[in-house]
Amino acid sequence: MRVLVIGSGGREHALCRSLKLDPQVVELHCAPGNPGIEEIATVHAVTPTDPGQVAGLATRLGADLVVVGPEAPLVAGVADAVRAAGIACFGPSRDAAMIEGSKAFAKDVMAAAGVPTARARVCVTEEEAAAALDEFGAPYVVKDDGLAAGKGVVVTGDREVALEHARACERVVIEEFLDGPEVSLFALCDGGTAVALQPAQDFKRAYDGDEGPNTGGMGAYTPLPWAPEELTEQVMREVVHPTIGELARRGLPYQGVLYVGLALTAKGPKVVEFNARFGDPEAQVLLDRLETPLAGLLAACATGTLGEQAPPAFRPGSAVIVVVAAENYPEAPVKGDVIEGLEPTEHAYVIHAGTRRVDGEVLSDGGRVLGVVGTGPDQESARRHAYELVSRIELRGSFHRTDIARTDTARTDTARTDTARPDAPRTDIARTDIAR
Numbered sequence: 564m565r566v567l568v569i570g571s572g573g574r575e576h577a578l579c580r581s582l583k584l585d586p587q588v589v590e591l592h593c594a595p596g597n598p599g600i601e602e603i604a605t606v607h608a609v610t611p612t613d614p615g616q617v618a619g620l621a622t623r624l625g626a627d628l629v630v631v632g633p634e635a636p637l638v639a640g641v642a643d644a645v646r647a648a649g650i651a652c653f654g655p656s657r658d659a660a661m662i663e664g665s666k667a668f669a670k671d672v673m674a675a676a677g678v679p680t681a682r683a684r685v686c687v688t689e690e691e692a693a694a695a696l697d698e699f700g701a702p703y704v705v706k707d708d709g710l711a712a713g714k715g716v717v718v719t720g721d722r723e724v725a726l727e728h729a730r731a732c733e734r735v736v737i738e739e740f741l742d743g744p745e746v747s748l749f750a751l752c753d754g755g756t757a758v759a760l761q762p763a764q765d766f767k768r769a770y771d772g773d774e775g776p777n778t779g780g781m782g783a784y785t786p787l788p789w790a791p792e793e794l795t796e797q798v799m800r801e802v803v804h805p806t807i808g809e810l811a812r813r814g815l816p817y818q819g820v821l822y823v824g825l826a827l828t829a830k831g832p833k834v835v836e837f838n839a840r841f842g843d844p845e846a847q848v849l850l851d852r853l854e855t856p857l858a859g860l861l862a863a864c865a866t867g868t869l870g871e872q873a874p875p876a877f878r879p880g881s882a883v884i885v886v887v888a889a890e891n892y893p894e895a896p897v898k899g900d901v902i903e904g905l906e907p908t909e910h911a912y913v914i915h916a917g918t919r920r921v922d923g924e925v926l927s928d929g930g931r932v933l934g935v936v937g938t939g940p941d942q943e944s945a946r947r948h949a950y951e952l953v954s955r956i957e958l959r960g961s962f963h964r965t966d967i968a969r970t971d972t973a974r975t976d977t978a979r980t981d982t983a984r985p986d987a988p989r990t991d992i993a994r995t996d997i998a999r
């Protein structure tokens with residue numbers, strides 16, 4: 564199989580690593596790629612959000628399969644263009660990717676499919692927004708309807724801050740606050756059939772103890788030893804199957820990965836968000852544990868033959884990723900500094916996320932610069948291996964969280980309730996759009 568991966572982040576580096584290990588893959592290409600990817604795949608310069616350029620490259624390469632990593636190319640219609648060129652593509656169509664591209668669309672699909680999620684109102688005017696805020700009460704959750712594009716999600720105890728965010732957006736979704744530990748579950752879909760990967764957890768806030776601004780994700784681990792055994796089956800039954808069924812009914816068969824972001828509330832798992840792609844950095848740890856050859860699995864999604872495949876199998880043991888972020892991430896990450904100490908150890912390795920190569924040196928070139936994956940027979944050893952390698956990395960001004968995947972302070976406390984409000988309004992503001 565000749566495979567072309569689209570994207571340039573940590574998720575795409577992890578995808579390329581796994582694809583490279585699949586004996587079915589005879590040629591691996593990536594566009595635009597990054598210095599880590601360059602070591603294992605042939606990279607090509609394209610604008611990843613340009614459907615014509617991507618389809619043209621895939622045709623020239625004689626690709627058998629195109630795997631689209633990030634959401635922006637999907638929402639731009641890259642998968643549609645690739646399929647129109649007669650090439651199998653892992654990634655939903657532009658219209659199906661609206662499950663991530665529009666929060667209002669996602670809510671509408673969930674309502675029609677009876678999927679458990681926060682009650683929500685779509686608001687355009689300030690009066691509508693004010694009424695919705697008062698209906699649901701604090702803490703307030705206000706989401707820009709479109710792809711984050713500089714605004715994103717605000718979670719705050721301050722009604723004025725919530726209203727200000729609503730005013731700054733053309734259209735917002737205001738919803739009730741969901742209380743409980745968050746879990747990411749990814750389902751591979753071929754348009755009709757869906758199969759689950761293992762649950763993972765990511766750490767969205769910038770600093771230890773879940774403090775500071777929201778980020779694209781500062782670390783992740785899988786599996787979740789504390790998660791209820793029936794969780795995956797329940798989410799497939801209550802969320803994934805009804806959602807892809809509803810999309811198919813609307814003429815939008817979903818081919819690719821459906822990312823289900825969940826809050827495990829006292830009333831059961833509820834959807835916080837859908838994404839139309841693998842989570843980053845959750846994909847890095849999941850793909851590390853995935854035993855089933857990846858290209859075959861993704862090709863089955865792209866060709867509607869997932870039902871003929873054995874379900875994805877995972878190696879025993881644990882994987883933990885710790886993100887090394889640039890100085891001033893997420894606000895205004897500092898770029899262009901030399902990075903050293905990238906060599907793998909016996910049980911840990913470096914994933915490139917925001918780097919570029921200049922004259923043989925690897926320089927920082929993004930907010931989340933690297934992800935360090937540690938593996939081991941259990942979470943504690945995987946975590947130790949990851950942090951040992953993190954300590955060898957030299958990048959001026961960089962920082963990382965020191966509490967990723969800790970087992971003693973795990974964020975696994977059973978949910979209090981999803982309706983009662985904390986006595987004091989929370990004043991923290993979560994911005995989720997920043998520097999994905």
Ligand code: AMP
Pocket residue numbers: 681704706716718738739740741742745767824835836993995
């Ligand atoms: P989203 O962009 O929808 O994924 O939201 C980003 C983050 O904001 C989530 O991972 C949650 O931490 C938080 N969040 C979003 N919606 C809610 C909600 N209804 N209740 C509580 N927290 C939320």
Ligand code: GLY
Pocket residue numbers: 765779780838841842843844845
């Ligand atoms: N790690 C969260 C995301 O990929 O959206």
